[in-house]
Amino acid sequence: MNSVHTLMTNQQSLTQLTETIYCVAIPVPFRRLKVVNCYLIQDHDEWSIIDTGANIPQAQSIWQTALEQLQIQPTAIRQIILTHIHPDHFGLAGWLQQYATEAPVLVSPYATAFAEIIWRDGRTDYGDVENFWLKTGLDDGMQARWDAGMAEMRQIVLPYPTHIKPLTPNSMLTIGRYDFQIIDTPGHSDGHVILYDQQTKLVLVGDQVLPKITPNIGQWPGTLPNPLGRYLNSLHELKRVEVNLALPGHGPIISNWSERITEIEQHHAERLAHMKEAVSMPATAYQVSRHAFDYKTLDQYEIQFAVSETLAHLEYMVSQHEIQRHNNGVWRYERRET
Numbered sequence: 001m002n003s004v005h006t007l008m009t010n011q012q013s014l015t016q017l018t019e020t021i022y023c024v025a026i027p028v029p030f031r032r033l034k035v036v037n038c039y040l041i042q043d044h045d046e047w048s049i050i051d052t053g054a055n056i057p058q059a060q061s062i063w064q065t066a067l068e069q070l071q072i073q074p075t076a077i078r079q080i081i082l083t084h085i086h087p088d089h090f091g092l093a094g095w096l097q098q099y100a101t102e103a104p105v106l107v108s109p110y111a112t113a114f115a116e117i118i119w120r121d122g123r124t125d126y127g128d129v130e131n132f133w134l135k136t137g138l139d140d141g142m143q144a145r146w147d148a149g150m151a152e153m154r155q156i157v158l159p160y161p162t163h164i165k166p167l168t169p170n171s172m173l174t175i176g177r178y179d180f181q182i183i184d185t186p187g188h189s190d191g192h193v194i195l196y197d198q199q200t201k202l203v204l205v206g207d208q209v210l211p212k213i214t215p216n217i218g219q220w221p222g223t224l225p226n227p228l229g230r231y232l233n234s235l236h237e238l239k240r241v242e243v244n245l246a247l248p249g250h251g252p253i254i255s256n257w258s259e260r261i262t263e264i265e266q267h268h269a270e271r272l273a274h275m276k277e278a279v280s281m282p283a284t285a286y287q288v289s290r291h292a293f294d295y296k297t298l299d300q301y302e303i304q305f306a307v308s309e310t311l312a313h314l315e316y317m318v319s320q321h322e323i324q325r326h327n328n329g330v331w332r333y334e335r336r337e338t
């Protein structure tokens, strides 16, 4: 690998990572995340973009500067690849596609189907949204807040791309010297994929494995069952993949791949043990989340994350027969006596 050097020193937005891969750090409008790492890969006179940022003016201007800096003409952009459909990764895909004179946007088939419902059509009738928050034990007003929050998110992911091509798990995608294997990596977001090059052992890992924070694993309205179980299985498989350099969606590059995965596994083991303690008496996901998170530091939006993450852990323990769920409209969890 070549030495890492920064092309723009003022905001350090554009960084060359290898001979043909650049990272563009795009600011995101979320309190706890400063930037999302997007990547540009050069293949002779063509470029591929991996992940895009949310559609806010500051993000557009960083992209414009980066593209100018590297002298990338709109017609030189071959494709826009998305690891998953969260707003900070998906949001500028449509805008960049307009710039890139209709280059295709590549998304996994499952993620595309869900993005069409929530982002393109703005529908809220997916999954069990209606009763979802009531089941978690959050109060009645949650439904309206959820709808308002999703409408707000939708504003930063439009325009919706006009031309989407499937990025199919287990297929190969060659970009320059890299022959990327597309690997399905569930847990953080349904339909999340990563791009792995076996020869250089380089992986574009999206939000599946992050260096500084643990990826949010939440059960949300519309999420497939047992996201934490699927995530831990995915980590178990990824740990066996030989990786020299992982380029994550947030934070610095990861060079201690298997150690970092072990740390994330340990984090979840601790969380699970803590939450199991909290259900010696029947408790809702909301009640357990108040034990597991410091509510004094959370705003209304972050409380949704705390509850959804707690729910994922509780449902995982139900799947492992460690705790049981009582359902009478509200879900209450209780430890099984052994």
Ligand SMILES: [Zn+2]
Binding pocket: 084, 086, 188, 189, 207
């Ligand atoms: Zn994400």
